[in-house]
Amino acid sequence: MKILVAEDEPNIAKVYKISFEERGHEVIVTHNGVECLEEYSRHLEQxxxxxxxxxxxxxxxxxxxxxxxxxxxxxxxxxxxxxxxIFVSAYVLETLQDSVKTLSRVVEMMQKPFEIDDLVSLVEDTSIWKGLEQLNVNVGELRKMNATHDQLLGLYEGLRAIQKGRGIAG
Structure with a gap:
């Protein structure tokens, strides 16, 4: 996965970077909102x-x-x-209220403090991987393909629809 991080605490940003890179993800760290938007725009152009x-x-x-x-x-x-x-915030109620008001949607979030493994699981959306395993997908080979979250979700939902269409229990 390709992950953009915006975190102003250098030690926390370093933990994120190390933890995700150990799992084979590409991580770009920024330290403020302006830097994050600049990096996002640069990658969007590409x-x-x-x-x-x-x-x-x-x-x-x-x-x-x-x-x-x-x-x-x-x-x-x-x-x-x-x-x-995904917001990572100690200000859960404020973040949720602000997201509905500003973005007109509820956002994904992780409340600080948390275990880094919990954040990695949320980002990797381990429920999709477990679901694919249950559908007998070769997850090891799939991980090598470095599919995006949207591609994995589409694959999972498509396979579930096929399974339900055939009346297969699950």
């Missing part, structure tokens, strides 16, 4: 396809210097409405 997300996921700290996470999310979603964004 992405082929209209409205294609340049990152599988963007991890945003809610409170950051220069531009807060909600402002960054609003600008990113204006460019690519389907971009997956």
């Amino acid at each position: 992405t082929s396809g209209h409205n294609a997300a340049p990152f599988d996921v963007v991890l945003l700290d809610y409170r950051m210097p220069k531009k807060d996470g909600m402002e960054v999310a609003r600008e990113i979603l204006a460019l690519v409405p389907k971009q997956r964004i």
Whole structure:
């Protein structure tokens, strides 16, 4: 997966980078909202396809210097409405209320403090991988293909629909 991180605490950003890279993900770390938007725009220009997300996921700290996470999310979603964004925040209620008001949607989020493995599981959406395993998909080979989150979700939903269409229990 290709992951963009916006985290103003250098030690936390380093933990994110190390943890995701150990799992084979490409990670770009930014330290404030403006830097995050610049990096996002730069990668968006390199992405082929209209409205294609340049990152599988963007991890945003809610409170950051220069531009807060909600402002960054609003600008990113204006460019690519389907971009997956996860907020990492100690301010859960405030983040959720602000997301509904500013973005007109409830966002994915992880409440600080948390175990890094929990964040990795959320980003990797382990429920999709487990579901694919249950459908007898060779997950090891699939991981080598470095599919995006949207591709994996589409595959999983398609296979589930086929399974249900044939009356196969599951």
